Amino acid sequence: MQRLSQSPRDPDFVADPYPFYDRARRSGPVIWWEDYGMPALVSHAAVIAALKDRRLARVPPDGLPPFPNTLADFGRVESLSLLSLDGPAHTRLRGQVLRDFTSRRIAGLGPEIERLCHRLIDAFPADPFDLIPAYCAPIPVIVIARLLGVPDTASDRLLAWSHAMVAMYRPGVAPTEADAANSAAAEFHAWLSDEAEARDPRGTDLLSALRAAEQDGVLSRDETIATAILLLNAGHEATVHALGLSIARLISTGAGFRLTRPDQVSDTVEECLRIDAPLHLFTRHVHAETEIGDVRFQPGAQLACLLGAANRDPAAFPDPGAFRPGRAGVPLTSFGAGVHFCLGAPLARLEMQIALRVLFARCPDIRLAAEPRIADIYHFRGYQALPVAV
Ligand code: HEM
Numbered sequence: 001m002q003r004l005s006q007s008p009r010d011p012d013f014v015a016d017p018y019p020f021y022d023r024a025r026r027s028g029p030v031i032w033w034e035d036y037g038m039p040a041l042v043s044h045a046a047v048i049a050a051l052k053d054r055r056l057a058r059v060p061p062d063g064l065p066p067f068p069n070t071l072a073d074f075g076r077v078e079s080l081s082l083l084s085l086d087g088p089a090h091t092r093l094r095g096q097v098l099r100d101f102t103s104r105r106i107a108g109l110g111p112e113i114e115r116l117c118h119r120l121i122d123a124f125p126a127d128p129f130d131l132i133p134a135y136c137a138p139i140p141v142i143v144i145a146r147l148l149g150v151p152d153t154a155s156d157r158l159l160a161w162s163h164a165m166v167a168m169y170r171p172g173v174a175p176t177e178a179d180a181a182n183s184a185a186a187e188f189h190a191w192l193s194d195e196a197e198a199r200d201p202r203g204t205d206l207l208s209a210l211r212a213a214e215q216d217g218v219l220s221r222d223e224t225i226a227t228a229i230l231l232l233n234a235g236h237e238a239t240v241h242a243l244g245l246s247i248a249r250l251i252s253t254g255a256g257f258r259l260t261r262p263d264q265v266s267d268t269v270e271e272c273l274r275i276d277a278p279l280h281l282f283t284r285h286v287h288a289e290t291e292i293g294d295v296r297f298q299p300g301a302q303l304a305c306l307l308g309a310a311n312r313d314p315a316a317f318p319d320p321g322a323f324r325p326g327r328a329g330v331p332l333t334s335f336g337a338g339v340h341f342c343l344g345a346p347l348a349r350l351e352m353q354i355a356l357r358v359l360f361a362r363c364p365d366i367r368l369a370a371e372p373r374i375a376d377i378y379h380f381r382g383y384q385a386l387p388v389a390v
Pocket of ligand 1: 058082094144232236238278279282283334335337341342343
């Protein structure tokens with residue numbers, strides 16, 4: 001296994017991680033990433049194999065390490081998140097959420113999402129302006145708030161709590177960030193607990209459904225809250241970045257016009273998601289000996305699956321840096337694979353298809369007003385600001 005160094009805080013890497021991924025892939029499907037102190041999988045085949053391998057799991061073989069007292073509130077939510085569970089506990093909770101997160105319910109949100117997009121465009125400020133706060137950020141948070149059945153007016157608070165908590169998933173968390181994440185988790189938990197308590201379990205929103213499961217003894221109160229928080233956090237952060245990256249890509253390639261053709265919307269969004277994955281790295285723990293990409297992994301080892309690298313693997317996607325909607329063949333890795341495959345993928349796809357189609361239909365002359373700035377948030381990838389004129 002070739003050992004490679006690359007700081008995830010290096011501004012050139014954050015702006016464009018793909019040259020490093022290409023260099024890594026040239027040494028084989030698995031490299032040792034010095035800065036993370038673990039093997040990293042960079043080929044599409046290796047990433048998919050790892051995500052689907054039941055000998056690998058999100059949590060270490062002897063469970064999550066205990067959270068320090070200073071992170072007790074964060075830990076209370078985090079330890080019950082679907083992303084911190086494996087095996088039967090994960091299957092039970094995921095099954096419960098999937099029951100309430102049906103494709104029919106998701107598809108039924110279409111007209112509401114479309115109205116929201118139009119309302120936001122009607123309120124665009126004068127040119128030039130930043131499209132992230134004006135369009136990309138509000139759509140996912142308002143949609144997930146409505147799905148859960150919490151008021152739109154709570155969006156700003158939800159965003160602030162979510163940002164504070166999500167900061168914990170990045171390398172090199174500062175003590176002040178950890179404190180902020182813990183306070184956000186405590187406030188978020190208390191607020192949602194009150195919301196759930198006030199809910200009629202026969203209601204039609206997701207929080208009511210979770211509350212009904214709680215009354216039936218299927219979920220505990222902490223599980224209801226942890227699930228609602230995960231849906232809010234996972235449901236908006238990645239989608240905001242995906243929207244920003246896609247809009248910049250469609251403007252710079254001149255491909256936005258494709259969205260005016262109904263039969264090309266889905267392919268265009270898929271190619272946006274492939275070429276500009278918003279989440280780049282997820283780790284797995286080895287529970288039983290396994291071999292991936294010619295490397296044998298022993299129980300206790302941890303490895304990184306580089307989703308962004310897999311999506312640009314030329315063995316899976318010929319000429320991977322070219323934007324070519326309608327590519328046939330292997331699936332993209334942006335939503336993961338296997339038992340933790342993104343539960344919100346149908347919703348994220350629907351939001352993106354509607355938001356991009358409406359934007360390019362209403363603003364056919366949209367252009368970049370300045371070079372967009374990538375945020376220093378690896379292993380997420382997204383724009384800090386996306387200045388446009390419409
Ligand atoms: C473009 C937007 C999105 C992207 C790129 C994305 C990506 C991902 C990925 C890669 C995973 C798997 C993590 C792993 O295997 O370790 C995941 C899991 C998950 N996502 Fe998404 N996601 C998006 C939007 C959403 C939305 C809108 C929701 C919900 C409303 C959502 C809810 C979840 C949940 C609950 C999980 C955990 C599933 C489990 O562990 O069983 N995501 N997402």
